[in-house]
Amino acid sequence: FDPQRSAFFMPTASGPCRFGNYQQAHSLIFKRLGYHDIPLVSPNARDSYSKSMGLDLNFRRRAWQGIVAVDLLTKFTLQQRPHEVNKGETDELHRFYLEQIEHALEAGNQKLPTVMNDISDAFAAIPLKPNGHKPIIGIMGELFLRCNPESNANIIRKIEALDGISWLAPTSEWGYYTNLGYIYESLLRRAPKHLLIGLAQDLVQRWEEHKLAKIFNRRIKNLHEPSTLKLIKYASPYLHYTYKGEAVLSIGKSIDYIKKGASGIINIMPFTCMPGTVVSALSKKIRKEHGDFPWLDLAIDGNEGVNLETRLEAFMHQAKRRLSEYQSIRTGKSEY
Numbered sequence: 001f002d003p004q005r006s007a008f009f010m011p012t013a014s015g016p017c018r019f020g021n022y023q024q025a026h027s028l029i030f031k032r033l034g035y036h037d038i039p040l041v042s043p044n045a046r047d048s049y050s051k052s053m054g055l056d057l058n059f060r061r062r063a064w065q066g067i068v069a070v071d072l073l074t075k076f077t078l079q080q081r082p083h084e085v086n087k088g089e090t091d092e093l094h095r096f097y098l099e100q101i102e103h104a105l106e107a108g109n110q111k112l113p114t115v116m117n118d119i120s121d122a123f124a125a126i127p128l129k130p131n132g133h134k135p136i137i138g139i140m141g142e143l144f145l146r147c148n149p150e151s152n153a154n155i156i157r158k159i160e161a162l163d164g165i166s167w168l169a170p171t172s173e174w175g176y177y178t179n180l181g182y183i184y185e186s187l188l189r190r191a192p193k194h195l196l197i198g199l200a201q202d203l204v205q206r207w208e209e210h211k212l213a214k215i216f217n218r219r220i221k222n223l224h225e226p227s228t229l230k231l232i233k234y235a236s237p238y239l240h241y242t243y244k245g246e247a248v249l250s251i252g253k254s255i256d257y258i259k260k261g262a263s264g265i266i267n268i269m270p271f272t273c274m275p276g277t278v279v280s281a282l283s284k285k286i287r288k289e290h291g292d293f294p295w296l297d298l299a300i301d302g303n304e305g306v307n308l309e310t311r312l313e314a315f316m317h318q319a320k321r322r323l324s325e326y327q328s329i330r331t332g333k334s335e336y
Helices: 019-032 057-083 089-106 112-124 143-147 155-161 172-189 192-216 228-235 246-260 274-289 305-331
Strands: 136-141 165-168 264-270 295-300
Touching: 019 143, 057 089, 057 112, 057 155, 057 165, 057 172, 057 192, 089 112, 112 192, 136 143, 136 155, 136 246, 143 264, 155 165, 155 264, 155 305, 172 192, 172 228, 172 246, 228 246, 246 264, 246 274, 264 274, 264 305, 274 295, 295 305
Parallel strands: 136 165, 136 264, 264 295
Antiparallel strands: none
């Protein structure tokens, strides 16, 4: 590790959310470790990350392509791993192609479509067990926590160990939400220049995502994500769109999971997270309106313990029962 040739990247956001404090925490940690001058690149959500701390538009475009590519790699990994015949094969491919994505971005991203085609073919060729009947668990909640296994008690691995499949809300979801917020604020301020920037930015990002996602058509089951406007519409009976932040996305995403046939939902959040607590409070109404839908609010405080294992086992029991009831309605025969 050479501090003179290194920098760290941690975007931030405003409002009553942990996301706005991670950058400050990282800065304090670096100083305590003696790295006082190490750059910490931290664009803000206020302008939808359009002013990337002196970095040019090409960097922003590459960063977005990387986010979309890793989202797709993660989706395919979570789809294949619970059914793999040769244990560890999916993880090995995931590690290999994560490095290939990095190399493609470093080289200027022209090779990225080739890498994504290779991922599509390699993962589709993984030998799988008969599909069976596993409950699908939709995971949403705080952006940083849900995407980092070392921070979230390896929740996805625990779900798979209990014979479940995980769907993880993509990182790109937040990018589209900040785009919409920037467009909306530009309209309110009557700022046509910023409005055009926001619209163009959103259009280019959607085109970049479509270009990579179409490679996986008919191979990733949960490939297509709803638009931000659709998520806000799903959330509207429970939370007004002017309530900014991840809470409205989490509520909308939970409805999306239910509509797509998930058997349970986990709302993962840091301990005392305000948006996560709002989602937890509203979940009672959502669960009731959807037949006592299995839902687990998981506040992570650094202590796993027996309590987490016990709660997760009980939740997975409910999710399997939900799946069995759904199958019995379709076939007239319970398999639980």
